[in-house]
Amino acid sequence: MMKKNIKKYLLIALIIVLGIAALLFIIQLRNREAEKREKLDLGVAVETYQLKEADLEISLNYSGTVSYLNKARISPKIAGEIIDIYVEEGQEVEAGEVLAKLDDRELKNNLSKAEMAKQEAELAYRKAELSLENSKNNLEQSKAALNKAKSDLVQWRKDYQRDKKLYEEDVIAKVKFEQTATQYQKVRSRVQSMEAAVKSARTAIKIAESDLEIIQSQLSRAESELNNAGIRLENTEIKAPFSGVILDKIAEKGEFAASSQPLFMASKSLDLVEIESYIGMNDLSKIDLGTEAEITFSNLKGEKYRAEISEISPISNPQNRTTKIKFKVENREQHLKDGMAASVKIIAERFENELILPEKAVFEFRDQAHVYVIKDSKAEFRKVELGSSDGHSTVVKSGLEENEIVAISNINELRDGAAVYLGREKNENGDD
Numbered sequence: 502m503m504k505k506n507i508k509k510y511l512l513i514a515l516i517i518v519l520g521i522a523a524l525l526f527i528i529q530l531r532n533r534e535a536e537k538r539e540k541l542d543l544g545v546a547v548e549t550y551q552l553k554e555a556d557l558e559i560s561l562n563y564s565g566t567v568s569y570l571n572k573a574r575i576s577p578k579i580a581g582e583i584i585d586i587y588v589e590e591g592q593e594v595e596a597g598e599v600l601a602k603l604d605d606r607e608l609k610n611n612l613s614k615a616e617m618a619k620q621e622a623e624l625a626y627r628k629a630e631l632s633l634e635n636s637k638n639n640l641e642q643s644k645a646a647l648n649k650a651k652s653d654l655v656q657w658r659k660d661y662q663r664d665k666k667l668y669e670e671d672v673i674a675k676v677k678f679e680q681t682a683t684q685y686q687k688v689r690s691r692v693q694s695m696e697a698a699v700k701s702a703r704t705a706i707k708i709a710e711s712d713l714e715i716i717q718s719q720l721s722r723a724e725s726e727l728n729n730a731g732i733r734l735e736n737t738e739i740k741a742p743f744s745g746v747i748l749d750k751i752a753e754k755g756e757f758a759a760s761s762q763p764l765f766m767a768s769k770s771l772d773l774v775e776i777e778s779y780i781g782m783n784d785l786s787k788i789d790l791g792t793e794a795e796i797t798f799s800n801l802k803g804e805k806y807r808a809e810i811s812e813i814s815p816i817s818n819p820q821n822r823t824t825k826i827k828f829k830v831e832n833r834e835q836h837l838k839d840g841m842a843a844s845v846k847i848i849a850e851r852f853e854n855e856l857i858l859p860e861k862a863v864f865e866f867r868d869q870a871h872v873y874v875i876k877d878s879k880a881e882f883r884k885v886e887l888g889s890s891d892g893h894s895t896v897v898k899s900g901l902e903e904n905e906i907v908a909i910s911n912i913n914e915l916r917d918g919a920a921v922y923l924g925r926e927k928n929e930n931g932d933d
Contacts (some may be wrong), residue, residue, distance in 0.1 A: 544920025
């Protein structure tokens, strides 16, 4: 048992000794490499980039969807069974052209009834007008008769007063006076009768005017119902609201169409389409109306469309924090179809002949951008002011000059004044 323990301890001791020997060997190798580098004076191996003036585009990449411009749903204004459809998808139509027909039998019957009701109301109106006219004529006749009676009354009153005086003076006989008195009373009675006739005629006019007003209202209502019946009958024909192309035929013959249910989808033209996209809130400040974009489609390889932002929605979606933007694109060859997916590359900024620096050359120190400029095989710590960036390259505003060389690798191993030896030098695109 003791011999086994001794062997175990010896084995552990041997492992420890071998480990220490290996560690010492590694340290010795590192020291030799350091001594070798120090003797050769190579320093830190770095890749470099020589600054040159170049062009830079700052782009924003989003997806979009094609939509035909001036697209509209065509719906019936009344409900009914579709008895005929006259057009097919892709067919060009003219404004006012009949696209489909609804069952109109009941509406034709209603129109006939409305026409009869209007005719009856017109006949009643003409009778009421004639009655009013007769009442006015009666009034004029009664007024004329009253005026004549009043004139006669004046004359007979004079005769009566004269004959009464003469009779009292025994100049004329009693019979003569009684005749004059009788005639005078008759004329007075006639005046009273004519006054009653005038009053009655005026009352008749008021009644006739009231009847005419009621019948006028009935006639107007009949005319309105006839007009509405005509419009409803006309609405059984679904017509194209504009000249264009039928994009989609939604309904079929024999179906019942509800009021305002879309039957067709049409567009005024296929030569101009609209691209809708949704841009993030962080990028919204980088664009404006007229900002250019390059639009491509996965199924149209090699074709690129240039467009400008034509519309920016005044509101944003609070759920996904995006804002809708639109582009108008010419579609002369009609390769672009409604609903097609698009890739939208928005050119937010474009710089020409600017000093461009790779992003991987930049590091932060005390919240400021810095780079290592390589001069005489040494690294120089330098603060720089940078402008816009596309994520790979950035515009230099100050701190660097054209043709200066900066380190773009092993940045964390460098320090101000550190010796370096050069690896590969990158061009303005970051390539070897």
